[in-house]
Amino acid sequence: MLIGEYGKFVYLTYFGSAMALLGIYFILQGQLVWGMSLFIISGLCDLFDGMVARSFKRTKAQEQFGIEIDSLCDMINFAAFPAVICMTQGKITWLAIVLAIMYVLAAVTRLAYFNRETKEERQGYFRGVPVTYAALIFPVGYLLSEWLVAGSFGIVVLLLTPCLAFFFVWDIKIPKPNKKMYIFFLLLAIVTLVALWSL
Template identity: 40%
Template sequence: MIGFYNYSVILTYIGLASSVFGITQVFEHHESVAFLCLLLSGICDLFDGKIARSMKNRTEHEKVFGIQIDSLCDLVCFGVFPAVIGYQYPSVYPLRVVSAIMIVLCAVIRLGYFNVMEEERQRETTENRKEYQGLPVTTVAIILPLLYLGKHNIPVNVFPYVFQSFMILISILFILRINVKKLSMKGVLILFTMGVLIFLGYLKVNHII
């Protein structure tokens, strides 16, 4: 079998599986489950890089494979998956087509650009990255579920337009030449805590707890 199989890519694959399952839930009209899957994919992405870097004696091929597989999975999780979620709102046909195309296109441009620059950076230095250019695609896993959780405060007929507008704004931020500081471990833990709180919020709203 081709590929590399070790613990450094497990979380990346789990996040991808969660997103693919989430896409099926969009088709089944289980919107809350789909957003929970998006959130879970984001949580997996928070830690997959740190787990990969903890693996000693990784070969150069394994490192490059890790970069490529992470970006490919990110495209599905934080590009295609949000596009499918957004496209489900039938009341905003022209806008939902535009937002779906934009978030996938901008995600693939950003991820492709990141891959080129990251490979170059790793050839020049062994230091950890301190900042990103453009908004990391993973942010949709926090922004969109949080927006959906608060939709009860937005008129039902207005929410689809708000959601699509956020999708377009996020897409632009993916490729905007802005510097975004990379999260420290403390920042990762804060974001993880936010993710858990949003998850619990979903369970409460759906009367699971």
């Protein structure tokens, strides 16, 4: 007998984290196109896993377990993964390490705050930028930097990391995505993936 709740309602969340871990491996190997591509895929998994989970009939225990799994996987996908990108790609090593630590602490704070607020009340907006957005911001930043000045991502990542960390914990209202935004994010992800592989 195994502990936990198992079923199709968590498969996409697990798959997203598997892609993030594989992406980290590619980043560590210096294969940024593969790494960024898998980062985008992990972000898409997170974007749609809630929708997929709600399409299945679940017990209260399964629903609560899914919420916890999603948040824990977010720590791998959108806290640890970007920190690895920053530490391995940042041009100034000591600064990259400091910024990566700040980023992780901000992301974890954002996730903890979101979990508490979700349990207390349901709102039509997020407070602070969701950590999931990193899955598009870093790849797009890499893509644009390569287009403008090849090899400049090492500087760009040192700017992106603290900016995102700040926006995670800044008390600003961000509307939750509707169906049109889901389609927009999906199309942006596809365009970015195609552009990455055309570099």
